[in-house]
Amino acid sequence: MPYVLKKQRSIAFGLWLLGLAQLGFGQAGPANPWVSSELPLLAPPASLTQGIWLKGDLHVHSRHSKESSNNPVGKILAFSQSVGMDYLAITDHDNHVDGDVAHHTWADPEFTSPSVLLLYAAEWTTTRGHGNAFAAQPYDHRRLYQVRDQRDVVVGAVKRQLGVNLSANHPSGKDHFGYSYDMLESLEVWNSVIWAKNANALMIWDDMLSSGRKLTGRGGSDAHHGRPDTPAQATANSVQATANSVQATANYVGTPTTWVFATARTTQAVVDALTNGRVSISANPFAPRVELSADLNQDGRPDMMMGDNVAATGRPVRFRVQLAGKMAPDATYRVAVIKNGGAFDTLQLSGRHPVVEFTDAPAATGRTYYRVQVEGPPTPYPQVPESMALSSPMVGLSNPLYFNFDPHF
Numbered sequence: 001m002p003y004v005l006k007k008q009r010s011i012a013f014g015l016w017l018l019g020l021a022q023l024g025f026g027q028a029g030p031a032n033p034w035v036s037s038e039l040p041l042l043a044p045p046a047s048l049t050q051g052i053w054l055k056g057d058l059h060v061h062s063r064h065s066k067e068s069s070n071n072p073v074g075k076i077l078a079f080s081q082s083v084g085m086d087y088l089a090i091t092d093h094d095n096h097v098d099g100d101v102a103h104h105t106w107a108d109p110e111f112t113s114p115s116v117l118l119l120y121a122a123e124w125t126t127t128r129g130h131g132n133a134f135a136a137q138p139y140d141h142r143r144l145y146q147v148r149d150q151r152d153v154v155v156g157a158v159k160r161q162l163g164v165n166l167s168a169n170h171p172s173g174k175d176h177f178g179y180s181y182d183m184l185e186s187l188e189v190w191n192s193v194i195w196a197k198n199a200n201a202l203m204i205w206d207d208m209l210s211s212g213r214k215l216t217g218r219g220g221s222d223a224h225h226g227r228p229d230t231p232a233q234a235t236a237n238s239v240q241a242t243a244n245s246v247q248a249t250a251n252y253v254g255t256p257t258t259w260v261f262a263t264a265r266t267t268q269a270v271v272d273a274l275t276n277g278r279v280s281i282s283a284n285p286f287a288p289r290v291e292l293s294a295d296l297n298q299d300g301r302p303d304m305m306m307g308d309n310v311a312a313t314g315r316p317v318r319f320r321v322q323l324a325g326k327m328a329p330d331a332t333y334r335v336a337v338i339k340n341g342g343a344f345d346t347l348q349l350s351g352r353h354p355v356v357e358f359t360d361a362p363a364a365t366g367r368t369y370y371r372v373q374v375e376g377p378p379t380p381y382p383q384v385p386e387s388m389a390l391s392s393p394m395v396g397l398s399n400p401l402y403f404n405f406d407p408h409f
């Protein structure tokens, strides 16, 4: 073997070894993915007070989805206004209009509201599963539709160019999101009024969070069917004829409701809050909203809220769980605290202004997250009267508080 070639080979081998060492394949074995060795300096959390909680539904189908019934855009918006929704994402199946949602849902003359902020959105409905795309302004959804059967590297590049918030739908059900979760900003952890279907979605969420992915959990009713205005308009999905036919009376806008803490009453602020994780999910628009915050320096004031990510010092942190909204004065709620995917504590909330606190010291090195889920008596939703029994016992889900998550993951 010529000397020069041999030398080049040994240099290449040396570089290969160096590469392995950098990847953590040294004598100690693969690096522990939980340990974040070089955390970049994290920006302090945004203001905890300069913003407003806005409520909405992020997964609704109108008449532009072919399997819907009695659900024109105007009817959805009139209903949303009547129950005080602040924003809405009408997410029609893009494959029903060859990807051209811009000339169907978004171009519908009824797609306008004096009070409800309308996101530009669609359900990316592909052979590999379903996801919702959310945007503050119109975007070229056809490009996402065109690459639906491509590999993730192609889909991811298009998605980045479009700048949309991409969100996995019903991740544990039929048509689960069969693409890389690296392309996502959010995940539908609560799909439809039937809470019991969502336990595995929480498991998937916890796995993604535990692996370092800072993914916002959100809700979506996936409502397709408006109540028939006349008996002649009734369909199999809009009358209470069988146990499966509860759609129009039990699953409608707001079951569940997703709250976002937005810096302004604009579509952009709604999408930004969704991306940042300043989000809480309630069983319906009138159910209490769970808020999780933390006091990092023991001065009695919260320093971070849901979705925020700070560097852990190793010192104790005071966590606060509270419910906002109207509560029955005699109601008692159970709070499950989840830390890093496992059960950490169980607390109780009651009274007119329910607040409960707990203390823990997130490790100074490695990632930690906390989230809570609240169970208790259902809150009446008179406009969707049969929803209460199906969403019970879940009342609300918080998004996580994050410690030492790598923002460049």
Ligand SMILES: [Zn+2]
Residues within 6 Å of the ligand: 123, 130, 169, 170, 175
């Ligand atoms: Zn779907």
Ligand SMILES: [Zn+2]
Residues within 6 Å of the ligand: 059, 061, 123, 222
């Ligand atoms: Zn859907």
